[in-house]
Amino acid sequence: xxxxxxxxxxxxxxxVYEEKVHGWRIIAYKDGExxxxxxxxxxxxxxxxxxxxxxxxxxxxxxxxxxx
Numbered sequence: 001x002x003x004x005x006x007x008x009x010x011x012x013x014x015x016v017y018e019e020k021v022h023g024w025r026i027i028a029y030k031d032g033e034x035x036x037x038x039x040x041x042x043x044x045x046x047x048x049x050x051x052x053x054x055x056x057x058x059x060x061x062x063x064x065x066x067x068x
Contacts, residue, residue, distance in 0.1 A: 033057050 003025075026045050029036050035053045037045040046053045 028053075028056050030056055 024039060024045065026037050026039055026049070029038075035046065035057045037049055037053055039045065
């Protein structure tokens with residue numbers, strides 16, 4: 001899914017969105033202790049952002065908020 005440029009963000013019940021201001025859009029995935037950071041175009045960024053990948057790889061309990 002590619003983002004669409006709009007003049008202003010919209011606000012609708014049940015919708016959640018991300019405003020992209022500057023930088024990269026990178027997806028982090030984790031499989032056990034293995035972590036990967038990739039762009040939406042499948043460009044690998046794990047080595048470039050080793051500190052972030054290392055932090056994601058740490059064991060932790062994560063609680064996800066439910067969007068209503």
